[in-house]
Amino acid sequence: MTTRRTFLTSSAAAAAVLAMRARPARAENAPGITDKEIKIGQTIAYSGPASAYGVIGRTEAAYFKMINDMGGINGRMINFISLDDAYSPPKAVEQIRRLVEQEQVAFVFQTLGTPPNAAIRQYLNDNKVPQLFVATGATMFSDPEHFPWTMGYNPSYQAEARIYAKHILATKPNAKIAVLYQNDDLGKDYLTGLKAGLGPDRAGMVVKEVSYETSEPTVDSQIVTLQNSGADVFLIAATPKAAAQAIRKAYDLGWTPERYIDVNAISINSVLKPAGLDKSKGLITGIYGKDPNDPRWKDDPGMNEWRDFTNKYLSATEFPNVFAGYAYGAAQTMVQVLKQCGNDLSRENIMKQAANLKDLELPLLLPGMKINTSPTNYSPIRQMQLATFNGESWQLFGDLITA
Amino acid sequence: MTTSSAVRPISASPGLTASRLGWSVLALVAISLPFYASGYHLYQFSQVLIYAIALLGLNLLTGFNGQISLGHGAFFAIGGYGTAILMVKLGLPYWAAIPIASAICFGAGFLFGFPALRLGGLYLALATFALAVATPQILSYKGFDAFTGGSQGLQLVKPHAPFGLPLNVDQWIYLVCLACAAALCVVAMNLVHGRVGRALIAIRDHPIAAETMGVNAALYKTTCFGISALYAGVAGGLSAIAVGFVSPDSFGLYLSLSFLVGIVVGGLASIGGTIFGALFIEFVPNYADQLSVYFGESAKALPGAIYGVLLILIMALMPSGVAGAIQAVLKLFAGKSRP
Numbered sequence: 001m002t003t004r005r006t007f008l009t010s011s012a013a014a015a016a017v018l019a020m021r022a023r024p025a026r027a028e029n030a031p032g033i034t035d036k037e038i039k040i041g042q043t044i045a046y047s048g049p050a051s052a053y054g055v056i057g058r059t060e061a062a063y064f065k066m067i068n069d070m071g072g073i074n075g076r077m078i079n080f081i082s083l084d085d086a087y088s089p090p091k092a093v094e095q096i097r098r099l100v101e102q103e104q105v106a107f108v109f110q111t112l113g114t115p116p117n118a119a120i121r122q123y124l125n126d127n128k129v130p131q132l133f134v135a136t137g138a139t140m141f142s143d144p145e146h147f148p149w150t151m152g153y154n155p156s157y158q159a160e161a162r163i164y165a166k167h168i169l170a171t172k173p174n175a176k177i178a179v180l181y182q183n184d185d186l187g188k189d190y191l192t193g194l195k196a197g198l199g200p201d202r203a204g205m206v207v208k209e210v211s212y213e214t215s216e217p218t219v220d221s222q223i224v225t226l227q228n229s230g231a232d233v234f235l236i237a238a239t240p241k242a243a244a245q246a247i248r249k250a251y252d253l254g255w256t257p258e259r260y261i262d263v264n265a266i267s268i269n270s271v272l273k274p275a276g277l278d279k280s281k282g283l284i285t286g287i288y289g290k291d292p293n294d295p296r297w298k299d300d301p302g303m304n305e306w307r308d309f310t311n312k313y314l315s316a317t318e319f320p321n322v323f324a325g326y327a328y329g330a331a332q333t334m335v336q337v338l339k340q341c342g343n344d345l346s347r348e349n350i351m352k353q354a355a356n357l358k359d360l361e362l363p364l365l366l367p368g369m370k371i372n373t374s375p376t377n378y379s380p381i382r383q384m385q386l387a388t389f390n391g392e393s394w395q396l397f398g399d400l401i402t403a
Numbered sequence: 404m405t406t407s408s409a410v411r412p413i414s415a416s417p418g419l420t421a422s423r424l425g426w427s428v429l430a431l432v433a434i435s436l437p438f439y440a441s442g443y444h445l446y447q448f449s450q451v452l453i454y455a456i457a458l459l460g461l462n463l464l465t466g467f468n469g470q471i472s473l474g475h476g477a478f479f480a481i482g483g484y485g486t487a488i489l490m491v492k493l494g495l496p497y498w499a500a501i502p503i504a505s506a507i508c509f510g511a512g513f514l515f516g517f518p519a520l521r522l523g524g525l526y527l528a529l530a531t532f533a534l535a536v537a538t539p540q541i542l543s544y545k546g547f548d549a550f551t552g553g554s555q556g557l558q559l560v561k562p563h564a565p566f567g568l569p570l571n572v573d574q575w576i577y578l579v580c581l582a583c584a585a586a587l588c589v590v591a592m593n594l595v596h597g598r599v600g601r602a603l604i605a606i607r608d609h610p611i612a613a614e615t616m617g618v619n620a621a622l623y624k625t626t627c628f629g630i631s632a633l634y635a636g637v638a639g640g641l642s643a644i645a646v647g648f649v650s651p652d653s654f655g656l657y658l659s660l661s662f663l664v665g666i667v668v669g670g671l672a673s674i675g676g677t678i679f680g681a682l683f684i685e686f687v688p689n690y691a692d693q694l695s696v697y698f699g700e701s702a703k704a705l706p707g708a709i710y711g712v713l714l715i716l717i718m719a720l721m722p723s724g725v726a727g728a729i730q731a732v733l734k735l736f737a738g739k740s741r742p
Binding site: 088 | 441442443450543544553554555556558642645646648649651652653655657658688692695706707710
């Protein structure tokens with residue numbers, strides 16, 4: 001709780017910081033850093049339409065609590081302030097300003113969703129506050145040239161599509177490709193990534209691209225159009241409902257191209273079962289994390305670590321939650337950055353170290369997968385491994401592919 | 404008339420002087436705020452003023468004229484997007500963009516008023532509800548991508564103070580919002596305390612009697628819809644420049660619902676009550692989020708539930724809104740002091 005006195009001291013500190021910013025001196029520690037504490041801010045959807053993602057914030061808070069129980073980072077405890085933005089851009093701006101101006105956080109971490117992040121990006125970059133590891137796959141957040149204080153985390157949709165393009169070129173160099181894409185930035189990112197991956201000379205390999213709206217009841221007519229193009233490779237860049245319809249309709253029409261499906265639509269329960277497990281056999285996708293529901297990882301050391309953590313700091317119900325597993329990895333990446341910073345916890349150095357991750361391996365990433373960043377590479381996770389569906393589960397094959 | 408609170412008798416009753424005093428204090432606090440509040444608080448109070456403008460508009464329509472709208476978020480969105488598109492795509496300054504966008508809102512509201520004539524009560528609520536549901540999807544429709552920026556939204560440059568005034572962006576935007584809110588508040592007061600207001604209230608309370616008295620109900624209702632939409636449009640335009648960003652997610656269904664919550668909490672058919680309604684929809688969700696911490700870290704899913712409980716409590720304790728409660732308290736004192 002903010003008392004009157006802490007409010008006054010923090011306003012005084014704010015004034016002092018503003019006064020200091022004008023000086024181009026050696027970077028001091030960021031606001032929110034003391035010998036005892038590192039203050040981190042976050043906004044996330046704890047209420048509203050996207051509140052299912054709230055588990056990401058709760059998992060990260062639990063992980064930082066564990067780090068504090070183990071003595072913190074260099075003797076500093078993490079004070080993680082995670083506020084509700086209800087997935088609303090105006091609310092996100094308000095809460096971020098509260099975190100930066102009132103709470104005096106050192107930086108913000110894993111803010112969720114494309115629209116809220118787009119709304120706060122300019123403010124954070126103007127004030128040189130690191131916006132680290134944003135929780136969205138939109139490519140726009142890995143743009144060090146224009147937004148040097150903003151960094152992504154998960155593989156971007158474009159990176160994923162480039163990986164599919166690589167695989168198509170390796171296995172079917174003369175393929176004719178048909179694409180079904182959702183008509184928003186998600187679908188368009190896949191289309192852009194696919195064409196970029198094929199290269200400008202081979203963009204003609206995409207013989208037909210058809211979009212759909214999320215409000216359309218079915219995508220049947222799109223599938224018929226795509227089949228008539230004579231394509232022998234089919235990329236489905238869709239969300240669960242349309243993806244399930246596409247798999248089923250193509251199968252029922254007797255169209256049997258090599259099918260690639262985007263990572264948003266690989267849930268066995270909500271996509272492949274409704275489409276028909278038999279009809280889903282042979283689908284190819286890209287995966288980067290270990291799925292806790294997959295029996296293959298039952299005795300995996302990383303999975304055991306995750307199980308112990310959920311039992312002790314969350315609850316057993318969170319163990320199979322893929323969002324929670326995702327947050328676990330992001331929090332570990334954050335802690336690694338703070339360890340690398342040592343005792344120089346200026347905002348400049350925090351950003352510098354975030355862009356200086358070298359071969360970081362995490363327990364819930366696929367074996368051999370490494371996180372790397374650099375001043376020109378703001379996409380921490382760029383590797384994926386292809387997997388094919390055998391009628392029961394996703395089977396990994398081939399090597400890790402870097403986009 | 405049962406709901407006579409809108410038409411106050413002109414007399415030197417203690418209620419009136421108290422209300423004058425209240426308004427003066429409020430005005431003093433509001434004008435001096437930029438000179439001691441932080442940027443973050445100014446942003447919050449700009450939001451309060453923006454909501455207050457939208458609530459004024461909705462209250463004219465729902466409180467005074469009895470037409471229930473669950474879709475004012477749609478007009479707010481037209482105002483916001485209109486302003487953003489005029490500024491980003493056509494390079495207009497904000498002081499030209501907001502009035503144009505608001506005029507478009509007036510047109511849209513006026514036209515929507517015609518089908519609304521045939522729909523009463525709950526049916527109108529449903530029709531406007533559909534408007535609120537459809538808006539975010541229409542905004543992300545691919546055909547408009549070139550203008551609306553699709554689901555990525557549009558970024559705006561926040562306006563600086565003109566003539567080299569020594570004010571920062573937050574202070575300036577706050578003062579612009581304050582000026583708009585004050586002007587629109589005066590307009591609304593003049594509107595409802597005069598002939599037009601009596602006609603609007605008469606239509607609400609007894610449409611047939613009103614028509615018999617020579618009130619052109621259709622014209623008044625559609626114009627009221629248009630003016631109400633214009634208020635929402637001004638609010639939307641101010642919101643676009645205050646936030647510096649518009650996207651379909653900025654204008655979801657929840658926004659429309661919170662407007663209705665705002666006028667009911669503030670007090671139906673009360674001009675002064677809108678400021679309390681605006682304070683409620685701006686601050687109570689934040690407090691709900693903070694309160695949820697006391698239920699343990701795992702209860703972070705609770706802000707919605709706490710918000711709901713607070714809302715029920717307020718409705719139970721102040722059935723005619725904050726404005727109604729204040730009036731009741733004033734009457735109580737007035738009654739005691741009377742011989």
